[in-house]
Amino acid sequence: MVAYVPVRWVSPLLYGVVLVGGLYSAAADLDDGPGPTAWRTAGFVTAIGALFALEAAGRRRPAARVPLLLARCALIGAVVLLDASGLSQVLFVLLPFTAYFAFGRTIALVLGTLCLAGPLTTYLLTAPGWYRDQEHVSDLLMLCVGLVLAISMAAVAVGEQRARLELEAYAARVAELSAATERNRLARDIHDSLGHHLTAMSVQLEMASDFRSRDSDAAQRALNEARRSVRLALGDVRQSVRALRDEAARPTLSAALAALARDGAARPRVTVEVSGDEDGYGTAELTALYRAAQEAVTNARRHARASQVTVVVQLGGDSARLEVTDDGRGFAPDAATAGFGLLGMRERVHLVAGSVDIASGPGAGTRMTVTVPRGGDGEVRADGGAVT
Numbered sequence: 001m002v003a004y005v006p007v008r009w010v011s012p013l014l015y016g017v018v019l020v021g022g023l024y025s026a027a028a029d030l031d032d033g034p035g036p037t038a039w040r041t042a043g044f045v046t047a048i049g050a051l052f053a054l055e056a057a058g059r060r061r062p063a064a065r066v067p068l069l070l071a072r073c074a075l076i077g078a079v080v081l082l083d084a085s086g087l088s089q090v091l092f093v094l095l096p097f098t099a100y101f102a103f104g105r106t107i108a109l110v111l112g113t114l115c116l117a118g119p120l121t122t123y124l125l126t127a128p129g130w131y132r133d134q135e136h137v138s139d140l141l142m143l144c145v146g147l148v149l150a151i152s153m154a155a156v157a158v159g160e161q162r163a164r165l166e167l168e169a170y171a172a173r174v175a176e177l178s179a180a181t182e183r184n185r186l187a188r189d190i191h192d193s194l195g196h197h198l199t200a201m202s203v204q205l206e207m208a209s210d211f212r213s214r215d216s217d218a219a220q221r222a223l224n225e226a227r228r229s230v231r232l233a234l235g236d237v238r239q240s241v242r243a244l245r246d247e248a249a250r251p252t253l254s255a256a257l258a259a260l261a262r263d264g265a266a267r268p269r270v271t272v273e274v275s276g277d278e279d280g281y282g283t284a285e286l287t288a289l290y291r292a293a294q295e296a297v298t299n300a301r302r303h304a305r306a307s308q309v310t311v312v313v314q315l316g317g318d319s320a321r322l323e324v325t326d327d328g329r330g331f332a333p334d335a336a337t338a339g340f341g342l343l344g345m346r347e348r349v350h351l352v353a354g355s356v357d358i359a360s361g362p363g364a365g366t367r368m369t370v371t372v373p374r375g376g377d378g379e380v381r382a383d384g385g386a387v388t
Contacts, residue, residue, distance in 0.1 A: 004161045322372075
């Protein structure tokens with residue numbers, strides 16, 4: 001059970017009021033109780049001091065709920081017996097009030113009922129006809145009102161504390177999910193940008209090594225392409241840094257796809273066709289389309305041994321459609337879904353409520369179709385990244 005913290009100023013305030021009332025009664029010689037006045041006053045002050053000390057002990061050891069409640073009951077009973085002013089009966093409201101925080105509503109209601117039953121039983125045994133005495137009836141009604149107000153205040157305080165704890169737990173959960181989302185975004189960006197350029201560099205360096213002794217010009221061209229891929233990779237890194245610093249500019253899909261077609265080795269030949277207006281599509285949608293095309297082209301270059309790749313984008317009024325086809329050796333799509341590249345691409349497309357369909361087979365080439373709805377606001381969403 002969660003231990004809630006009582007409103008700290010309520011109990012000390014009531015102790016102080018009762019102490020002032022009791023001392024005034026003793027100083028004004030209003031004490032008509034049994035025993036010497038000095039002795040009763042000293043015991044009264046001592047019991048009030050013990051209640052103050054009990055509050056301090058409760059803050060230091062909140063887990064000792066039962067001993068604290070029993071000690072508070074005993075001390076309040078002593079104060080009521082020693083106080084000649086009669087004001088100390090108000091301290092009974094503290095019993096259900098503090099119990100509500102420590103034990104919950106049921107125990108608080110039970111204690112409140114017992115606190116009300118105590119004076120009522122006393123009146124029944126010691127004051128025949130008490131119900132016709134205005135003072136007795138008034139004291140009982142005031143105690144009843146005080147108990148109701150105390151329990152109500154405790155319920156409101158506990159509700160506020162519970163809501164705050166739930167909000168803190170929710171905030172922690174949101175922070176955890178945000179961190180996981182950011183990790184996934186960074187993983188996708190690293191794979192889609194640096195992974196793409198590193199793949200191209202690997203292919204180009206392999207070509208340079210193969211042609212070094214047979215065709216020095218071809219080897220030099222491959223080295224030049226590798227250097228170009230290095231520059232593009234550095235540009236991607238700088239753009240990612242700008243994106244993290246909220247400095248990324250709105251992407252242009254057609255220009256990015258044109259650069260993708262020029263990037264890499266001579267084979268396969270990549271052709272790009274973009275139709276429609278990019279206005280109305282946000283950075284998230286355009287980035288998803290570009291990264292999907294980039295993943296498909298990279299796979300065609302690295303794995304498919306394709307000679308021709310066609311990228312067609314249709315930007316409609318309601319949705320955008322990307323289709324990437326190659327004449328490579330194909331693959332079994334079910335076996336490829338475990339790859340991180342395709343997984344990251346699907347995640348990115350799904351973040352903008354899009355869909356991915358891959359049709360391929362051994363020796364049959366590959367056709368990937370991506371459909372993305374038009375966002376309509378042109379704003380960057382939580383998918384991260386930017387078209388390079």
